[in-house]
Amino acid sequence: MRYQIAPLFCRPWTLLGLTPKLIENHYEHNYGGAFARLNAIAEELEALDPAAAPPHVIRRLKQDEAAALNSLALHEVYFASLGADGRVIPETMANALAHDFGSVDRWRREFVALANSLDGGSGWVLLSWLPRAGRLVNHSIGDGSPAIAGAIPVLALDMYEHAYHLDFGANTVSYVATFMRNIDWSAVQDRYEDAVGVQPPRPLEQKQFADVPSITVEEVKAMLDAGTPVQIIDTRPRHSSSRSPDMMEAAVWRDPDRVEEWMSELSKTAPVVAFCVYGFHVGCIAVRALRKAGFDARYMAGGHFAWKAIKGPVKLFEATTHA
Numbered sequence: 376m377r378y379q380i381a382p383l384f385c386r387p388w389t390l391l392g393l394t395p396k397l398i399e400n401h402y403e404h405n406y407g408g409a410f411a412r413l414n415a416i417a418e419e420l421e422a423l424d425p426a427a428a429p430p431h432v433i434r435r436l437k438q439d440e441a442a443a444l445n446s447l448a449l450h451e452v453y454f455a456s457l458g459a460d461g462r463v464i465p466e467t468m469a470n471a472l473a474h475d476f477g478s479v480d481r482w483r484r485e486f487v488a489l490a491n492s493l494d495g496g497s498g499w500v501l502l503s504w505l506p507r508a509g510r511l512v513n514h515s516i517g518d519g520s521p522a523i524a525g526a527i528p529v530l531a532l533d534m535y536e537h538a539y540h541l542d543f544g545a546n547t548v549s550y551v552a553t554f555m556r557n558i559d560w561s562a563v564q565d566r567y568e569d570a571v572g573v574q575p576p577r578p579l580e581q582k583q584f585a586d587v588p589s590i591t592v593e594e595v596k597a598m599l600d601a602g603t604p605v606q607i608i609d610t611r612p613r614h615s616s617s618r619s620p621d622m623m624e625a626a627v628w629r630d631p632d633r634v635e636e637w638m639s640e641l642s643k644t645a646p647v648v649a650f651c652v653y654g655f656h657v658g659c660i661a662v663r664a665l666r667k668a669g670f671d672a673r674y675m676a677g678g679h680f681a682w683k684a685i686k687g688p689v690k691l692f693e694a695t696t697h698a
């Protein structure tokens with residue numbers, strides 16, 4: 376398989392304060408260089424017997440491949456980020472920036488500050504969409520900053536010296552300001568609209584318990600913090616307490632095999648949250664029985680360990696009555 380080179384997106388003669396010579400050099404030597412390296416690496420990898428190759432060879436090739444893939448993809452976004460006046464941000468994009476950063480101005484100040492923080496160092500400064508989190512984020516890649524898995528860049532600023540030295544010398548502050556005055560926000564918005572169409576990783580689906588409603592640990596914590604009345608039942612099998620001697624602070628333990636006996640103690644006016652070790656079968660079965668009996672019950676997704684993972688308060692396990 377061979378990678379393809381993309382044409383230059385921006386029209387260099389329309390840019391203000393960035394010379395065509397800088398853009399041409401950048402495109403030809405740095406973008407073109409990444410393209411050549413990537414295809415050479417792909418060829419090397421194809422010719423290699425992975426089982427027989429020394430580990431350091433595989434490691435180097437895969438590191439070089441990742442660097443070249445990032446360089447290729449990010450240069451394309453960089454050149455496609457330039458070409459307008461940087462001022463007019465279309466409504467969808469402006470709303471998205473305001474939603475995720477507080478205001479467009481707040482976004483701009485963070486992005487520019489991040490770029491200037493590289494201070495003559497090198498790397499990429501990016502505005503990316505994170506499908507997993509459903510939001511935009513500013514971040515940098517290079518010089519010790521790793522790429523973010525799953526992030527989709529919609530705006531890219533190249534902070535490597537080759538991107539500015541010809542026109543700006545060491546004056547990176549002026550380069551960053553000039554970049555901001557040449558952003559093509561319509562093109563950024565097009566990429567944003569494509570990015571938000573990317574589905575986040577699919578959530579855990581428990582098909583056999585599709586009828587049983589769940590609640591997240593964060594939602595339970597918010598209810599407790601707000602003082603909302605809620606009855607929390609730890610329905611972990613008895614033997615699990617020997618493996619995990621603590622339990623959720625706000626919970627009482629009840630034997631999951633005796634739901635019919637202890638459910639009469641519960642109030643039907645306040646919601647019930649039940650959970651087991653990981654939030655699979657045991658808690659769901661208890662909740663199903665409670666709902667059948669008319670309780671407003673939900674199981675806590677992720678169970679005991681999700682509660683611990685968000686550092687929810689715990690106490691020593693107490694096997695109270697009805698043990």
Ligand SMILES: [Fe+2]
Nearest residue numbers: 405533535538
């Ligand atoms: Fe570059």
